Amino acid sequence: MREKYEEDVAGPFISIQDEIMQKYAKPGDSIPTILLDEALKEGYFAFNRQDGETLSFKIKYDNGSWEYNLEK
Template identity: 90%
Template sequence: MKKRNVILSGLFLVGVVFVGSSLYASEDVASYIKGNHMKAIHAMGIEVEDQKLENMATITDENGKKWVFNEFTKSTNLIEIMREKYEEDVAGPFISVQDEIMQEYAKPGDSIPTILLDETLKEGYFAFIREDGEALSFKIKYDNGSWEYELEK
């Protein structure tokens, strides 16, 4: 009976350590992703304090300008809002410009891209961080039926 209790106590302790380390690891991943988004925002030339970064959240830069934040892999709501807000097709070309940037510049190991758009959702930035820490930032703007982009140096 004592041997069984010792074994059960040992298994419980191993389970607690495993669950604790898994929670700790997931917090590190979330912090790492947020850190990459903050680096990308800084690379865009936008200074923001450590704000909560959630999709479709409005963040305010040091000049008081408001930006809509989005993570590339979770931009479905952003695209739907573009479709609802404008009669013209802003969303389709927006998807295309993201694809064009990724096809030309993305490499394995790059971070999940960060998207910041102004309140009109027709101008902003698309950026990601390379595995070596280099930031690539693209100014994007909707004009006359298409989105244009320019790599910022």
């Protein structure tokens, strides 16, 4: 990300990952999987619970920050 953008996209990207995990993660959850589009501006952040439930978040970079929405 640092090589692709002049602005700091990586710092906010790490922050949004931390924000999601702090709010939603529980002990025993899997390591998150992150999928981004070719432009590195939107994608999904997902992880599984021990009971098999999957939490999936749509993430998008816009106006200098990353936003997310929990998809059900």
